[in-house]
Amino acid sequence: MSDAVINGLAGAGGGIIAQLITYPLQTVNTRQQTERDLKKARRKLGTVGQMCQVIRNEGWERLYGGLAPSLVGTAASQGVYYYFYQIFRNKAQVAALERSKMGIGDGSVGMLSSLVVAALSGCVNVLLTNPIWVVVTRMQTHRKISKKSHPDQMLSTDPEEAIVSAAEPPPFGTTHAVQEVFGEGGFFGFWRGVFPTLIMVSNPSMQFMLYETMLKKLKKRRALSNKTNNGVTAVEIFLLGALAKLGATVVTYPLLVVKSRLQAKQVTTGDKRHHYKGTLDAILKMIRYEGLHGFYKGMSTKIVQSVLAAAVLFMVKEELVKGVRFMLTNKVKSKPP
Numbered sequence: 001m002s003d004a005v006i007n008g009l010a011g012a013g014g015g016i017i018a019q020l021i022t023y024p025l026q027t028v029n030t031r032q033q034t035e036r037d038l039k040k041a042r043r044k045l046g047t048v049g050q051m052c053q054v055i056r057n058e059g060w061e062r063l064y065g066g067l068a069p070s071l072v073g074t075a076a077s078q079g080v081y082y083y084f085y086q087i088f089r090n091k092a093q094v095a096a097l098e099r100s101k102m103g104i105g106d107g108s109v110g111m112l113s114s115l116v117v118a119a120l121s122g123c124v125n126v127l128l129t130n131p132i133w134v135v136v137t138r139m140q141t142h143r144k145i146s147k148k149s150h151p152d153q154m155l156s157t158d159p160e161e162a163i164v165s166a167a168e169p170p171p172f173g174t175t176h177a178v179q180e181v182f183g184e185g186g187f188f189g190f191w192r193g194v195f196p197t198l199i200m201v202s203n204p205s206m207q208f209m210l211y212e213t214m215l216k217k218l219k220k221r222r223a224l225s226n227k228t229n230n231g232v233t234a235v236e237i238f239l240l241g242a243l244a245k246l247g248a249t250v251v252t253y254p255l256l257v258v259k260s261r262l263q264a265k266q267v268t269t270g271d272k273r274h275h276y277k278g279t280l281d282a283i284l285k286m287i288r289y290e291g292l293h294g295f296y297k298g299m300s301t302k303i304v305q306s307v308l309a310a311a312v313l314f315m316v317k318e319e320l321v322k323g324v325r326f327m328l329t330n331k332v333k334s335k336p337p
Contacts, residue, residue, distance in 0.1 A: 004086040006324050007317075011082030014316035015074040018309040023070065024051060024063040025305035030140040032298025033260040047301045058143065066139025069174050073132035077125055078313070085121040085208070092117050111213055118208040122201030130197060131190035137263040138177040184266060193262035195279045196255045203252040207310065210244035234315050241314030242307045249306050254295035256302070258282050 019026075028050050054062050092113045100107035109117070181189045218232060218240070261282050266275050273289050276282035286294045 003090070004083050006321055007086040008079045008083030010317045010320035010324065011313070012075040012079035013320050014313040015078030016071055017316050018312040019071060019074045021312060022305045022309045023067055025301055025308075026070075027063050027065060027140045028054070029298045029301040029305055030137060030260055030264075032301060033257045034137075034141050034264040035297060047298075047304070062143075065142060066136040066174075066177070069132055069139065069177075070136045073129055073136055076132065077129045080128055081121050081125040082317070084124050085117060088117040088120050089114075108216075109212075111209055114212045115206075115209045119201050123198060126194065126197050126201060130194050133197075134181055134190050134192055134263045135174060135177045137260060138180060138265060139174070141264045142177070180265065193259040193279075196259045196262070200252055200255045200259065203248045203256075206248035206251060207244045210247050211240055211314065214240050214244065232318075234319055237318045238311045238315040242311035245307045245310035246303065249303055253299050253302060257295050257297060258286070261286070 025047070028047055031050065031054075051063065089109065092109045096105060096109050096113065097107050099105050181192075185192060215232065215237075218236065222232070258279060262276055262279065273285055276285065
Protein backbone atom coordinates (compact mmCIF):
# COMPACT_ATOMS: atom_id res chain seq x y z
CA MET A 1 0.00 0.00 0.00
CA SER A 2 1.48 3.38 -1.04
CA ASP A 3 2.08 6.30 1.32
CA ALA A 4 -0.48 8.37 -0.60
CA VAL A 5 -3.24 5.79 -0.03
CA ILE A 6 -2.32 5.34 3.65
CA ASN A 7 -2.36 9.10 4.25
CA GLY A 8 -5.58 9.50 2.27
CA LEU A 9 -7.44 6.84 4.28
CA ALA A 10 -6.00 8.07 7.58
CA GLY A 11 -6.99 11.65 6.73
CA ALA A 12 -10.54 10.55 5.93
CA GLY A 13 -10.79 8.64 9.22
CA GLY A 14 -9.41 11.54 11.25
CA GLY A 15 -11.72 13.98 9.50
CA ILE A 16 -14.83 11.92 10.26
CA ILE A 17 -13.98 11.64 13.97
CA ALA A 18 -13.24 15.38 14.21
CA GLN A 19 -16.49 16.17 12.41
CA LEU A 20 -18.59 14.04 14.75
CA ILE A 21 -17.10 15.76 17.79
CA THR A 22 -17.42 19.37 16.59
CA TYR A 23 -20.47 19.31 14.29
CA PRO A 24 -22.92 21.22 16.56
CA LEU A 25 -20.39 24.07 16.77
CA GLN A 26 -20.05 24.03 12.98
CA THR A 27 -23.84 24.28 12.52
CA VAL A 28 -24.11 27.24 14.90
CA ASN A 29 -21.12 28.93 13.26
CA THR A 30 -22.62 28.61 9.76
CA ARG A 31 -25.84 30.18 11.04
CA GLN A 32 -23.86 33.03 12.62
CA GLN A 33 -22.00 33.67 9.38
CA THR A 34 -25.18 33.78 7.27
CA GLU A 35 -27.29 35.78 9.76
CA ARG A 36 -28.43 39.07 8.21
CA ASP A 37 -30.61 40.28 11.13
CA LEU A 38 -28.85 43.23 12.74
CA LYS A 39 -31.07 43.44 15.84
CA LYS A 40 -28.99 43.97 18.96
CA ALA A 41 -30.90 41.30 20.88
CA ARG A 42 -29.84 38.60 18.45
CA ARG A 43 -26.25 39.83 18.28
CA LYS A 44 -25.92 39.42 22.06
CA LEU A 45 -26.56 35.69 21.89
CA GLY A 46 -23.31 33.78 22.25
CA THR A 47 -22.44 30.33 20.95
CA VAL A 48 -23.96 28.48 23.92
CA GLY A 49 -27.03 30.73 23.83
CA GLN A 50 -27.60 30.03 20.14
CA MET A 51 -27.19 26.29 20.67
CA CYS A 52 -29.81 26.43 23.44
CA GLN A 53 -32.09 28.49 21.20
CA VAL A 54 -31.86 25.93 18.38
CA ILE A 55 -32.57 23.08 20.81
CA ARG A 56 -35.52 24.90 22.37
CA ASN A 57 -37.14 26.07 19.11
CA GLU A 58 -36.19 23.35 16.64
CA GLY A 59 -35.00 20.33 18.61
CA TRP A 60 -31.64 18.59 19.12
CA GLU A 61 -31.67 17.13 15.62
CA ARG A 62 -31.21 20.56 13.99
CA LEU A 63 -27.75 20.86 15.53
CA TYR A 64 -26.88 17.85 13.37
CA GLY A 65 -28.69 19.03 10.24
CA GLY A 66 -26.71 17.91 7.19
CA LEU A 67 -24.52 15.55 9.21
CA ALA A 68 -24.81 12.66 6.72
CA PRO A 69 -23.64 14.61 3.63
CA SER A 70 -21.12 16.42 5.84
CA LEU A 71 -19.52 13.12 6.86
CA VAL A 72 -19.42 12.06 3.21
CA GLY A 73 -17.92 15.45 2.34
CA THR A 74 -15.38 15.25 5.14
CA ALA A 75 -14.27 11.76 4.17
CA ALA A 76 -14.08 12.76 0.50
CA SER A 77 -12.32 16.08 1.21
CA GLN A 78 -9.76 14.71 3.62
CA GLY A 79 -9.17 11.61 1.51
CA VAL A 80 -8.72 13.62 -1.70
CA TYR A 81 -6.62 16.27 0.02
CA TYR A 82 -4.21 13.94 1.79
CA TYR A 83 -3.94 11.63 -1.24
CA PHE A 84 -2.90 14.44 -3.57
CA TYR A 85 -0.90 16.17 -0.83
CA GLN A 86 1.26 13.07 -0.43
CA ILE A 87 1.66 12.65 -4.20
CA PHE A 88 2.69 16.30 -4.69
CA ARG A 89 4.92 16.21 -1.61
CA ASN A 90 6.70 13.09 -2.87
CA LYS A 91 7.41 14.90 -6.13
CA ALA A 92 8.64 17.95 -4.20
CA GLN A 93 10.89 15.68 -2.10
CA VAL A 94 12.39 14.11 -5.22
CA ALA A 95 12.99 17.58 -6.68
CA ALA A 96 14.62 18.73 -3.40
CA LEU A 97 16.97 15.71 -3.41
CA GLU A 98 17.93 16.39 -7.02
CA ARG A 99 18.73 20.01 -6.14
CA SER A 100 20.81 18.88 -3.14
CA LYS A 101 22.92 16.70 -5.46
CA MET A 102 23.71 19.86 -7.39
CA GLY A 103 24.69 21.62 -4.17
CA ILE A 104 21.43 23.53 -3.74
CA GLY A 105 19.67 23.11 -0.40
CA ASP A 106 19.82 20.32 2.17
CA GLY A 107 17.49 17.90 0.40
CA SER A 108 14.41 18.68 2.53
CA VAL A 109 11.16 20.25 1.34
CA GLY A 110 11.26 23.95 2.20
CA MET A 111 8.51 26.23 3.49
CA LEU A 112 7.63 27.64 0.05
CA SER A 113 7.46 24.17 -1.50
CA SER A 114 5.19 23.00 1.34
CA LEU A 115 2.92 25.98 0.68
CA VAL A 116 2.69 25.21 -3.05
CA VAL A 117 2.04 21.50 -2.39
CA ALA A 118 -0.76 22.32 0.07
CA ALA A 119 -2.28 24.91 -2.32
CA LEU A 120 -2.35 22.50 -5.29
CA SER A 121 -3.91 19.77 -3.14
CA GLY A 122 -6.49 22.24 -1.85
CA CYS A 123 -7.49 23.37 -5.36
CA VAL A 124 -8.07 19.78 -6.51
CA ASN A 125 -10.08 19.11 -3.35
CA VAL A 126 -12.28 22.23 -3.76
CA LEU A 127 -13.13 21.58 -7.40
CA LEU A 128 -14.12 17.96 -6.69
CA THR A 129 -16.05 18.38 -3.42
CA ASN A 130 -17.66 21.87 -3.55
CA PRO A 131 -21.15 20.51 -4.45
CA ILE A 132 -21.23 18.48 -1.23
CA TRP A 133 -20.49 21.54 0.91
CA VAL A 134 -23.14 23.64 -0.84
CA VAL A 135 -25.72 21.01 0.17
CA VAL A 136 -24.34 20.84 3.72
CA THR A 137 -24.56 24.64 4.10
CA ARG A 138 -28.19 24.61 2.96
CA MET A 139 -29.06 21.93 5.50
CA GLN A 140 -27.21 23.67 8.33
CA THR A 141 -28.88 27.02 7.70
CA HIS A 142 -32.39 25.61 7.18
CA ARG A 143 -34.59 26.60 10.09
CA LYS A 144 -37.40 24.35 11.22
CA ILE A 145 -40.61 26.42 11.40
CA SER A 146 -42.18 26.10 14.82
CA LYS A 147 -45.93 25.61 15.15
CA LYS A 148 -45.90 28.28 17.86
CA SER A 149 -44.85 30.87 15.32
CA HIS A 150 -48.21 30.60 13.52
CA PRO A 151 -50.92 31.29 16.13
CA ASP A 152 -53.32 32.54 13.47
CA GLN A 153 -53.26 29.14 11.80
CA MET A 154 -53.89 27.35 15.09
CA LEU A 155 -57.05 29.41 15.64
CA SER A 156 -58.52 28.39 12.31
CA THR A 157 -62.14 27.20 12.39
CA ASP A 158 -61.63 24.82 9.48
CA PRO A 159 -60.89 21.31 10.94
CA GLU A 160 -58.87 20.20 7.89
CA GLU A 161 -56.79 23.39 7.96
CA ALA A 162 -56.22 22.94 11.70
CA ILE A 163 -54.96 19.39 11.13
CA VAL A 164 -52.53 20.56 8.43
CA SER A 165 -51.25 23.43 10.59
CA ALA A 166 -50.79 21.14 13.60
CA ALA A 167 -48.78 18.61 11.61
CA GLU A 168 -45.00 18.73 11.78
CA PRO A 169 -43.36 19.99 8.57
CA PRO A 170 -41.54 17.29 6.63
CA PRO A 171 -37.82 17.01 7.53
CA PHE A 172 -35.46 18.97 5.30
CA GLY A 173 -33.24 16.20 3.99
CA THR A 174 -30.40 15.89 1.52
CA THR A 175 -32.78 15.40 -1.42
CA HIS A 176 -34.67 18.59 -0.56
CA ALA A 177 -31.41 20.55 -0.34
CA VAL A 178 -30.19 19.20 -3.69
CA GLN A 179 -33.52 20.11 -5.34
CA GLU A 180 -33.42 23.59 -3.81
CA VAL A 181 -29.88 24.29 -5.05
CA PHE A 182 -30.66 22.95 -8.52
CA GLY A 183 -33.90 24.95 -8.66
CA GLU A 184 -32.04 28.18 -7.87
CA GLY A 185 -28.93 27.84 -9.99
CA GLY A 186 -29.13 24.69 -12.07
CA PHE A 187 -26.07 22.46 -12.41
CA PHE A 188 -23.62 25.30 -11.76
CA GLY A 189 -25.50 26.20 -8.59
CA PHE A 190 -23.54 23.42 -6.88
CA TRP A 191 -20.36 25.42 -7.45
CA ARG A 192 -21.63 28.60 -5.79
CA GLY A 193 -18.93 30.12 -3.63
CA VAL A 194 -16.20 28.17 -5.41
CA PHE A 195 -14.14 31.33 -6.13
CA PRO A 196 -13.69 32.42 -2.49
CA THR A 197 -13.28 28.75 -1.59
CA LEU A 198 -10.41 28.43 -4.07
CA ILE A 199 -8.82 31.52 -2.56
CA MET A 200 -9.37 29.91 0.83
CA VAL A 201 -7.02 27.07 -0.03
CA SER A 202 -4.55 29.48 1.54
CA ASN A 203 -6.10 28.44 4.87
CA PRO A 204 -5.07 24.77 4.78
CA SER A 205 -1.94 25.84 2.91
CA MET A 206 -0.96 28.12 5.80
CA GLN A 207 -2.13 25.48 8.27
CA PHE A 208 0.04 22.73 6.78
CA MET A 209 2.97 25.06 6.21
CA LEU A 210 2.89 26.09 9.89
CA TYR A 211 2.31 22.50 11.00
CA GLU A 212 5.12 21.02 8.92
CA THR A 213 7.52 23.80 9.95
CA MET A 214 6.78 23.43 13.68
CA LEU A 215 6.90 19.62 13.44
CA LYS A 216 10.24 19.71 11.64
CA LYS A 217 11.73 22.06 14.24
CA LEU A 218 10.38 19.96 17.11
CA LYS A 219 11.84 16.76 15.66
CA LYS A 220 15.18 18.48 15.04
CA ARG A 221 15.30 19.80 18.61
CA ARG A 222 14.28 16.39 19.96
CA ALA A 223 17.00 14.69 17.92
CA LEU A 224 19.66 17.07 19.23
CA SER A 225 18.60 16.72 22.85
CA ASN A 226 17.92 12.97 22.86
CA LYS A 227 19.37 10.95 20.00
CA THR A 228 17.73 7.71 21.18
CA ASN A 229 14.17 9.06 20.80
CA ASN A 230 13.18 11.74 18.32
CA GLY A 231 9.53 10.71 17.98
CA VAL A 232 6.56 13.03 18.55
CA THR A 233 3.70 12.14 20.89
CA ALA A 234 -0.01 12.31 20.07
CA VAL A 235 -0.48 15.21 22.52
CA GLU A 236 2.27 17.21 20.78
CA ILE A 237 0.66 16.53 17.40
CA PHE A 238 -2.66 17.72 18.89
CA LEU A 239 -1.10 20.99 20.10
CA LEU A 240 0.82 21.61 16.86
CA GLY A 241 -2.34 21.05 14.81
CA ALA A 242 -4.30 23.44 17.03
CA LEU A 243 -1.68 26.20 16.79
CA ALA A 244 -1.38 25.84 13.01
CA LYS A 245 -5.14 26.00 12.49
CA LEU A 246 -5.52 28.99 14.81
CA GLY A 247 -3.04 31.05 12.80
CA ALA A 248 -4.59 30.12 9.45
CA THR A 249 -8.19 30.74 10.59
CA VAL A 250 -7.57 34.25 11.91
CA VAL A 251 -6.11 35.34 8.55
CA THR A 252 -8.68 33.79 6.18
CA TYR A 253 -11.96 34.00 8.15
CA PRO A 254 -13.59 36.80 6.07
CA LEU A 255 -13.43 34.61 2.96
CA LEU A 256 -15.20 31.83 4.85
CA VAL A 257 -18.07 34.17 5.71
CA VAL A 258 -18.44 35.26 2.06
CA LYS A 259 -18.43 31.61 0.94
CA SER A 260 -21.16 30.68 3.43
CA ARG A 261 -23.30 33.64 2.36
CA LEU A 262 -23.09 32.59 -1.29
CA GLN A 263 -23.88 28.93 -0.57
CA ALA A 264 -26.84 29.63 1.74
CA LYS A 265 -30.38 30.05 0.37
CA GLN A 266 -30.59 33.32 -1.57
CA VAL A 267 -33.31 35.91 -0.97
CA THR A 268 -34.86 36.48 -4.40
CA THR A 269 -37.73 38.72 -3.25
CA GLY A 270 -38.00 41.52 -0.73
CA ASP A 271 -34.79 43.04 0.62
CA LYS A 272 -32.18 42.94 -2.16
CA ARG A 273 -29.43 43.62 0.37
CA HIS A 274 -29.58 39.92 1.17
CA HIS A 275 -29.35 38.68 -2.43
CA TYR A 276 -25.82 38.13 -3.73
CA LYS A 277 -25.14 37.76 -7.45
CA GLY A 278 -21.54 36.71 -6.95
CA THR A 279 -18.43 37.04 -4.82
CA LEU A 280 -17.74 40.72 -5.56
CA ASP A 281 -21.41 41.65 -5.10
CA ALA A 282 -21.47 39.88 -1.73
CA ILE A 283 -18.30 41.65 -0.54
CA LEU A 284 -19.53 45.10 -1.60
CA LYS A 285 -22.99 44.65 -0.04
CA MET A 286 -21.51 43.34 3.20
CA ILE A 287 -19.16 46.34 3.41
CA ARG A 288 -21.98 48.77 2.61
CA TYR A 289 -24.71 47.40 4.86
CA GLU A 290 -22.83 45.61 7.65
CA GLY A 291 -19.35 47.09 7.74
CA LEU A 292 -16.18 45.15 8.53
CA HIS A 293 -17.95 43.56 11.51
CA GLY A 294 -20.00 41.47 9.08
CA PHE A 295 -16.88 39.65 7.87
CA TYR A 296 -16.09 38.39 11.36
CA LYS A 297 -19.49 37.11 12.50
CA GLY A 298 -19.13 33.96 14.56
CA MET A 299 -15.34 34.06 14.49
CA SER A 300 -14.96 33.01 18.14
CA THR A 301 -17.15 29.95 17.50
CA LYS A 302 -15.17 29.10 14.37
CA ILE A 303 -11.85 29.35 16.18
CA VAL A 304 -13.00 26.91 18.87
CA GLN A 305 -14.57 24.51 16.34
CA SER A 306 -11.82 24.57 13.71
CA VAL A 307 -8.92 24.46 16.15
CA LEU A 308 -10.46 21.53 18.04
CA ALA A 309 -11.35 19.72 14.79
CA ALA A 310 -7.89 20.27 13.29
CA ALA A 311 -6.14 19.13 16.46
CA VAL A 312 -8.23 15.94 16.63
CA LEU A 313 -7.77 15.33 12.89
CA PHE A 314 -3.97 15.62 13.02
CA MET A 315 -3.70 13.46 16.13
CA VAL A 316 -5.99 10.70 14.82
CA LYS A 317 -4.45 10.78 11.33
CA GLU A 318 -0.89 10.44 12.60
CA GLU A 319 -1.87 7.59 14.93
CA LEU A 320 -3.72 5.79 12.11
CA VAL A 321 -0.72 6.18 9.77
CA LYS A 322 1.60 4.80 12.46
CA GLY A 323 -0.78 1.90 13.14
CA VAL A 324 -1.15 0.94 9.46
CA ARG A 325 2.61 1.13 8.86
CA PHE A 326 3.27 -0.93 11.97
CA MET A 327 0.81 -3.63 10.82
CA LEU A 328 2.26 -3.69 7.31
CA THR A 329 5.82 -3.95 8.67
CA ASN A 330 4.89 -6.82 10.99
CA LYS A 331 3.05 -8.54 8.16
CA VAL A 332 6.16 -8.40 5.96
CA LYS A 333 8.38 -9.68 8.80
CA SER A 334 6.02 -12.56 9.59
CA LYS A 335 6.07 -13.86 6.00
CA PRO A 336 8.28 -16.93 5.58
CA PRO A 337 11.44 -16.38 3.48
